[in-house]
Amino acid sequence: MIKITKPLLQKALLAGFFSAFTIGVLTVLTYKSTLGYFIAASFGSSMVLLFGFPESPFAQPKNVFFGHLVTALVGVIFVNYIPLPIYINITIAVGAGVFLMILFNIVHPPAGGNPIIVIIGSASYDYLINPIIFGCIIILLLAIVINKYLLKKNYPLK
Numbered sequence: 001m002i003k004i005t006k007p008l009l010q011k012a013l014l015a016g017f018f019s020a021f022t023i024g025v026l027t028v029l030t031y032k033s034t035l036g037y038f039i040a041a042s043f044g045s046s047m048v049l050l051f052g053f054p055e056s057p058f059a060q061p062k063n064v065f066f067g068h069l070v071t072a073l074v075g076v077i078f079v080n081y082i083p084l085p086i087y088i089n090i091t092i093a094v095g096a097g098v099f100l101m102i103l104f105n106i107v108h109p110p111a112g113g114n115p116i117i118v119i120i121g122s123a124s125y126d127y128l129i130n131p132i133i134f135g136c137i138i139i140l141l142l143a144i145v146i147n148k149y150l151l152k153k154n155y156p157l158k
Contacts, residue, residue: 011052014151019047022142026135036130041117042068043135045110050143054155058108061144061156065136067108071097072132075118076125090119 026039046068049059057063078093093115101107118127147155 015048015052018051018142018146019044022047022051022139022146025142026131026138029138030131036134037127038131038135038138040068040072040114040131040135042110042113043131043139045113046108046139049108049110050139051146054143054147054153055157057157059143059155060158061140063106063108064111064140064143066104066106067101067111068114068132068136069128070100070104070106071111071114072118072123072128074100075115076123076127078115079119079122080124086119090116093119 023039023044026043029035029038046064049056050064053059058067074093074097078089078096082089082092084092094112097115098112101111114132117123121127144155147153
């Protein structure tokens with residue numbers, strides 16, 4: 001049985017609120033402006049780490065930014081240059097993305113889904129700029145302001 005304590009409830013409420021707020025900012029920019037796409041499905045799971053567990057190495061800015069960028073790039077390369085059936089492309093691209101994140105010490109587990117999203121959506125290189133690069137910058141700026149200055153947490157760790 002789960003024991004819901006006051007600190008646990010507070011942590012969950014704050015993480016849920018600030019996750020919704022951050023995704024809300026990206027959604028408004030995407031659907032209420034002409035600036036382009038700022039939201040990717042994998043950003044939803046990034047919120048779990050950024051606002052639920054900001055002390056995790058996987059939630060640090062370098063990991064969030066480069067984890068998303070590298071895995072999305074892998075997806076774009078596969079969708080544009082590897083002429084294999086989609087079920088093989090997705091399989092190999094996810095493995096390659098995980099390999100590169102671990103190799104370069106930029107592991108951000110939510111980014112592991114990017115090759116799937118990119119390949120299914122047949123995304124182009126533009127996807128790397130919007131939503132990946134600009135979306136990550138906005139997410140990280142909000143995570144730093146919220147975690148460091150509003151919630152007084154040690155974020156980022158370095």
